[in-house]
Amino acid sequence: MEYILQPWPWYVSGPIIALIMFTLLYFGRTFGMSSNLRTLCSIGGAGKHVGFFDFDWKSQRWNLVVVLGAIIGGFIAHQFLSNPIDINLSEGTITDLTALGFDNAGKSLLPPELFSWEAVFSIKGLAILVIGGFLVGFGTRYAGGCTSGHAITGLSSLQLPSLIAVIGFFIGGLIMINFIYPILF
Amino acid sequence: MGKYIKFLAVGIFFGIVLVKSEAVSWYRIFEMFKFQSFHMYGIIGTAVITGIVLLLLSKQLKVKTINGNYLKVPLKEKGLVRYVAGGIIFGLGWALCGACPGPMYILVGTGVFSILIVILAALLGTFTYGVLKDKLPH
Numbered sequence: 001m002e003y004i005l006q007p008w009p010w011y012v013s014g015p016i017i018a019l020i021m022f023t024l025l026y027f028g029r030t031f032g033m034s035s036n037l038r039t040l041c042s043i044g045g046a047g048k049h050v051g052f053f054d055f056d057w058k059s060q061r062w063n064l065v066v067v068l069g070a071i072i073g074g075f076i077a078h079q080f081l082s083n084p085i086d087i088n089l090s091e092g093t094i095t096d097l098t099a100l101g102f103d104n105a106g107k108s109l110l111p112p113e114l115f116s117w118e119a120v121f122s123i124k125g126l127a128i129l130v131i132g133g134f135l136v137g138f139g140t141r142y143a144g145g146c147t148s149g150h151a152i153t154g155l156s157s158l159q160l161p162s163l164i165a166v167i168g169f170f171i172g173g174l175i176m177i178n179f180i181y182p183i184l185f
Numbered sequence: 186m187g188k189y190i191k192f193l194a195v196g197i198f199f200g201i202v203l204v205k206s207e208a209v210s211w212y213r214i215f216e217m218f219k220f221q222s223f224h225m226y227g228i229i230g231t232a233v234i235t236g237i238v239l240l241l242l243s244k245q246l247k248v249k250t251i252n253g254n255y256l257k258v259p260l261k262e263k264g265l266v267r268y269v270a271g272g273i274i275f276g277l278g279w280a281l282c283g284a285c286p287g288p289m290y291i292l293v294g295t296g297v298f299s300i301l302i303v304i305l306a307a308l309l310g311t312f313t314y315g316v317l318k319d320k321l322p323h
Contacts, residue, residue: 034311037308130306
């Protein structure tokens with residue numbers, strides 16, 4: 001039990017994620033979390049106006065159930081399977097974050113500087129979450145997949161388009177963290 | 186209803202692993218893009234290596250799905266622009282708010298309700314892509 005309550009090392013977590021991908025393939029489905037965003041748009045009636053959302057979303061109900069499970073899993077892990085323990089960030093990261101004005105780095109899952117209600121109700125804080133979410137939602141459909149669909153499933157099946165997409169993910173991420181964040185904070 | 190139970194179980198397992206591995210943490214994503222820790226690379230790397238082995242083995246052993254078909258991964262369409270441009274746009278957003286789609290849902294379960302704003306914005310982004318799809322180079 002002690003091992004479960006501690007943070008799980010990468011060499012345990014990575015293979016389990018691969019097993020999750022494989023299990024969904026075994027069930028005749030595929031591992032892709034961002035597809036649910038399209039499905040939710042369809043459920044909201046977007047198919048009446050835009051052809052891209054005019055599909056049989058009911059065939060995707062299984063994936064929404066995976067999302068529901070993921071939310072429950074997040075609740076279980078956070079409430080019952082975690083000792084209150086700081087994230088073991090590298091010294092360099094803590095130093096860099098402190099310089100940007102992020103105090104208490106790693107004391108919680110997400111930085112209060114971005115996700116506390118106080119931050120959310122500031123113009124800058126709200127803009128960061130809205131623009132970030134928008135780019136994720138737009139980019140993932142444009143690229144035809146996200147971390148689960150391209151980085152895990154696509155690379156595991158040795159697909160070139162997924163490798164290109166994942167390189168793109170990292171170009172975007174590196175630009176944001178190394179060049180844009182220092183301007184924002 | 187019964188046929189959905191297994192998907193619920195997979196989802197629960199997925200949520201637990203991503204929280205316990207700290208992959209849902211904004212801090213870990215920041216650290217990854219700074220190349221200051223092996224943690225996230227270790228997770229993605231071992232996931233991909235395990236995935237490659239599982240898929241090669243299942244091909245060799247002619248593993249069938251529960252539907253009776255040979256297990257196979259759907260192929261991504263050929264293309265370049267969409268993967269480069271879409272990939273970079275996704276990466277910018279991923280790093281900005283520290284969450285990709287899986288963690289967005291999972292974080293709701295951990296009680297961080299401000300992530301709902303990110304999810305709503307992601308829905309708007311996906312909707313916008315749907316509107317512009319035919320005008321974009323792919």
